[in-house]
Each structure stands twice: as structure tokens, then as C-alpha cells.
Amino acid sequence: MQLDWLVTLRKNALGHYILGQGFLFIDLICLAIGTIAAYFIDYYVLKINK
Numbered sequence: 889m890q891l892d893w894l895v896t897l898r899k900n901a902l903g904h905y906i907l908g909q910g911f912l913f914i915d916l917i918c919l920a921i922g923t924i925a926a927y928f929i930d931y932y933v934l935k936i937n938k
Contacts, residue, residue, distance in 0.1 A: 897903035908915075 898907050
């Protein structure tokens with residue numbers, strides 16, 4: 889099911905970048921890598937500031 893207003897929004901460059909075109913398995917991998925990277929950056933920044 890595709891809503892007309894959502895399809896129209898995706899045709900806009902900003903809407904396309906925010907909403908994307910669909911879900912790929914690589915999206916899940918990138919999300920996991922980003923989450924792990926953010927955790928370690930946060931951990932080491934907080935450790936240094938103590």
C-alpha cells in the first residue's frame with residue numbers, strides 16, 4: 889500500500905533522503921555499526937571526562 893502524499897514526498901530530494909525508497913539488509917548492518925560506534929565514542933568520552 890502506497891499513499892499518494894507519501895509517494896509525492898519521496899519525489900522531493902529531501903523527502904527521498906529522509907524516507908528512502910525501501911528497506912535493504914545493508915540498512916540494518918549500517919544501523920548496527922553506527923550504534924556500536926556511538927556507544928564506544930560515548931563510553932570513551934565519558935571515561936576521559938571523569
